[in-house]
Amino acid sequence: MIERYNLFLHEFSLEASKELQLFSIIAQSFFQPFSLMDNLLVIMTALTAGPGLGFNRAMLFLTAGDSLKGEFWLGPASVAEAESIWRVLSTPGIGYPEIIEHNRSLLTSEADTLTKRVKKLSYPIYEEESLIPALNASARQMILVRDARNEPGVDRNFVELIGADEFLCIPLMGQKEVLGEIILDNAITKLPIVARDIELASICGLMAGNYIYTAKLQKRIVDMKKVAAMGEMAMFVTHQLRNPLVTIGGFADQLLDPKTGEKKKRRNIQIIRSEIRRLEKILLRLSQFLRIEVHEKVAVDVREMLKLVQESILARIAGRRITLDIEIEAGLRVLLCDPTHVGEAVRNVLDNAIDAVGDEGRVDLRAYRENAEWAVIAVADTGKGIPESIKDKIFDSFVSTKEKGMGLGLAYVKKVVDACGGRIEIKSAEGRGTTFKLYFRTLPRERGTAS
């Protein structure tokens, strides 16, 4: 017998302990495609929300250089506020998603006075003798402070700020380095922090540290890729610009030579002009490629978006025996970061398809809803297909099968689709044709109506 369970549990059995639920939420948050801050907010919410550990408030510091910088402070500012929040939280049907959403809106609102105060804080990490909440990076210790007002080891200003006599400091560790610190207290309920709370908080601290560490590594990889791409780009630009420049320079020199005849002079000027046009085209494509940015997503009508693209494509195939068949589902709307760029990307794919079929063949453009979440813009051709040898390189910048290709077309397509949170699928058989499927997310509120 086989039983299957969802790895990402959303409901727990009645016997499941609060701790188990808390850890599940934190572990699952690592798989959410949110930002680092958003995911840390989930962890902090789990530490402070009703069915979690039940600390009243949680303060987050993250490492910047050699200091810990205050990021946010979650929890009620007063007893009255606490009572009203906790009343809402105990309403049936209010779960973690709602609480996290509440906290998220709180952090960005003007009313968040706690966070405003914390943002001003900064403490050194590496000094041997420093006052709590500053951490000694080599110590790897949690610190429970009791009777803070009478404890000389605690920074006075911090005692004033936190207003609680008892609080727990948890370092967030990477492999060796301190990546941040969480400070927890029960300032509202005045419940003592007991051994069990400390044990659980330590696990949360380890998980949060590990999460920040992974996120930082990921960012480093992305940065390194960017640097590598810049290097490649610089080298590519050198070559692309140098050839026309050498040509322009050489023929200009001939113009200055008194022995050059009138006819040749005219020819040279024409060559120079065409090379200058080429330079302009190269710069245009490069700037287009570099300008893609992630904007906030907007819902776009696919048919509307592809109107202009269709017109320019029809002009391109005029006079050739190419059948262009277009079918776009009416009312299909997708979420895009920039419709102009996406339209341009679809045109790039169509251009490739037309190049691939040559003088005779068939190109299909389809747009339809694939399922509740995804819509597809598909371009299929009956052309020569993608050679096996470059299949896994086609999205790399500056790889081209065309003699005069810049190798930016598909790199551009991928960059645009990625920026929109979409994906690309390709099927290709040499000699038989290629199908490109660009997947984009549909509008959430329209998802329910999908058949």
Next chain:
Amino acid sequence: MKKKILIVEDEKNLCLLYREELTKAGYKVTAAADADTALDKLKKQAFDLIVTDIRMPGKNGIELITQIMALRKDIPIIINTAYQSYKHDFMTWAADAYVVKSASLDELKAKIKELIG
């Protein structure tokens, strides 16, 4: 007797420029737009010097050099490319000179003169 130079360059206008300028400098110039055409011509005719680009459609200049070496070891080769970075590729050391493309052809002409007079 004029010395014969084979230019391997895929850019049409650039090719025309080299052909004219080197002819003016007193050489007999033949051009090939890619490595395979160049190898073809090498098998049929004798040349005193080869000037080759590196990035070209089809075989690149480095592959071309390897094949020329197998065919005829004694022909001097000048690499003429837009890239500095191929100097790190040790196969380019097999060439007799490495000239980075420039709007002035003086360096290229000087290297040719140095190698074949």
